[in-house]
Amino acid sequence: MKKVLVLGGTQYFGKKLVRKLVDQGDEVTIATRGTKADPFGDKVNRIVIDREKKETLAKALKGKEFDLVYDQSCFSPWEARDTTELLNGKVGRYIFTSTQAVYEFGTLHKEEDFNAHTYSIMYKGRREYPGYEGYKEAKRASEAVFHQLGQFETVSSRFPIVVSADDYTERLKFHVDKVLSGESIGIPKPGMRYSFIEAEEAADFLMEIGKSDYTGPINPGSAGDISLQELVDKIELLTGKKAIIEENPHSGSMSPYALPGSWSIDTSLAEGLGYRFTDLHSLLDMLIKHYLKAYGKISE
Known part of the structure; x- marks a missing residue:
């Protein structure tokens, strides 16, 4: 102990x-x-x-x-x-x-x-x-x-x-909500790339x-990175709805992931030491589906 x-x-x-x-x-x-x-x-x-x-x-x-x-x-x-x-x-x-x-x-x-x-x-x-x-x-x-x-x-x-089904910041959920409601998402630079865990x-x-x-x-985390546009593409695919991207947004629609630049990490050292993390795309797909299930948009 x-x-x-x-x-x-x-x-x-x-x-x-x-x-x-x-x-x-x-x-x-x-x-x-x-x-x-x-x-x-x-x-x-x-x-x-x-x-x-x-x-x-x-x-x-x-x-x-x-x-x-x-x-x-x-x-x-x-x-x-x-x-x-x-x-x-x-x-x-x-x-x-x-x-x-x-x-x-x-x-x-x-x-x-x-x-x-x-x-x-x-x-x-x-x-x-x-x-x-x-x-x-x-x-x-x-x-x-x-x-x-x-x-x-x-x-x-x-x-x-950091993301999860119980993420109190609801930053990923924000994007799902906006697509489902047909509201615009403020993303001035859709090509910016980020890593997740x-x-x-x-x-x-x-x-x-x-x-x-x-x-x-x-650097711990899921290997690789993803752009905000690719993240939105995932949500579109899983919801069957088209996202509205606004590159000159007002503050209320701004994506909480719309940072001034890309931030992502190489996780090969952690992986080489034996640490394992969920595949990045599998992780994000799983969480998007979790929110959709909570809304009754997809079944178990």
Whole structure:
């Protein structure tokens, strides 16, 4: 049994990760702001922290040591530095939930396309990183802190877009809804390409990479990428309805996947280490069909 700290862990695939850790018999502590209920009852320990206030971490973590830490809630290098300083010498292994956004816009990025070990860190708080560009910079700098200052084994898991039948953001469902209703979808650049991972598989990956001896950055997810136009084509095929694409959209119709550029990753390193993920097209087809079944548009 390992002593595991999960920073975050009460939302989406972080919650799925906590459930898996509990099921395998680990002693799990979740650290959150304490504002959101969780379903774990007496199966986990809880501590209350505010990642933007170091003193709350210092108080909550005083006298505690862990075999493994999963960080689901770091969004600035200040937070990364504070956590690192408090946990150095008190944790063996640190798994940071990062993102494919550490890479420049482009397709099928390999891990070496961003080097956290040499990245120059400018320390700012999470509220000083607005928009997509801010998010990219915040995650890059946070990775850099963990890899440069952390005195523990560090993994940066650079996730692509996370999807599932229970995705609370409903970003994929948005496109299905628009096609079914005959409303336009705002996609200024239909050729932009993206990578995806299923939420349960994201949690499985985190659990397994925590058990491994791998360190460094890694790209998990379904192999390959898909353009927004290809995604819409899938929805058209499965619904039998024609999508209305608007390249100069108003804000209400804008696709939540209409980012300023392509973001996709090469997952061959993870695959070479034995990690397996659902085929990308099978995954998206399955989820589109799930939404259509919920609407009674197709039978089981």
